[in-house]
Amino acid sequence: MTPPDLDRKSALFLDLDGTLLEIAATPELVVVPPALPGLLAHLHQQLDGAVAIVSGRPLHQIDNLLAPFHPAAAGEHGVSLRFCDGTLQELPVGIAIPDDWRDTLTRGIEAWPGVRIENKPHGLAVHYRLAPEREAEVWELVRSVVPADHPWFRLIPAREAVELGLRAASKGDAVERLMAHAPFHGRRPIFIGDDFTDEAGMSMARRFGGMGLRVAEAFGGDPANVRAWLTHGTQHLDSQPPPQAASPGAPA
Ligand SMILES: [Mg+2]
Structure with a gap:
């Protein structure tokens, strides 16, 4: 699918890792161009603030990575919403x-070099990017810990990681809640993502x-192509x- 041109009634919902940023060996090693x-601040101004970051990272990490840009945002797949x-x-x-x-998870991965646990305010992620041969064992371990029918928590597949997250939250839910309010309400949302959890945001x-x-x-x-498209978008919007000057007969 070809990405469309942005217009002044667009709203952007952007995943971070793998979408705006190249995936790194560990989440801490990610490089922000x-x-x-x-660029995001420019779009934010052109779209009257209708630019949201929707990420699995906690909000404070999103803010640290993109400082001084401080937009509407969903952290931990929608558990925290700003x-x-x-x-x-x-x-x-x-x-x-x-x-x-x-x-149990900490003990379980002790003998697996390269597998690491990332603690989050409302969940955790087990990363195996540095030990991809452990994928099956990691999944077996987390499945042994989190019952499939657990009422509050679910397992979320990610890119070379598995997350334990709140069942009640999703990126789709985050988009729906943001779309109910200004400046998103009434706009045409464009959600861009690279991963399983983004599918709910895209559907919404x-x-x-x-x-x-x-x-x-x-x-x-x-992700460089996503950034290039956003850059093109700012030029197109400029x-x-x-909108108020777009009616026929309006002075050029
Ligand atoms: Mg991603």
Whole structure:
């Protein structure tokens, strides 16, 4: 699918790792191109703030990586949601990964060099990017810890990682909640993502009359192409007349 031109009624929902940023060997090693925060801020201004980052990372990591850009954002796949006016919603409050799960997983990966646990405020991820041969064992371990029918937590497949996250949260839910409010309400959402959890965000964008774009299909699997499309988008928007001046007969 070819990515469309942006227009002034677009809203952008952007995943971070694998979409705006190249995947790194570990989440800490990710490199933010120096021009990216400014590019996103430019789009944010052109779209009246309708640019949201929707990531599996906690909000504070999103903010640190993209500083000083501080947009509406969903962290941990929608568990933490920040609206454009800065209002923060955490959902649901007070549910934490049981300590014995963390202990069992920590002991379970001890003998597997390259496998590591990333703790998050409301969940955790087990990464095996540096030891891909452990994939089956990692999945066996996490499945032994988290029952498939657990009421609060679910396993979320990620790129060379598996996450334990809150069942109640999803990127689709995050898009729906953001779309209910300004400046997103009434706009045409475009969701771009590269991973399993992004599919829910893409589906929700389509339900709002918008589009879901997979990085692999629409951008050749390369975050640099996503950034280039966004850069093209800012130039295209700059060339468009402001909406109020677009009526026939309006002075040029
Ligand atoms: Mg991603």
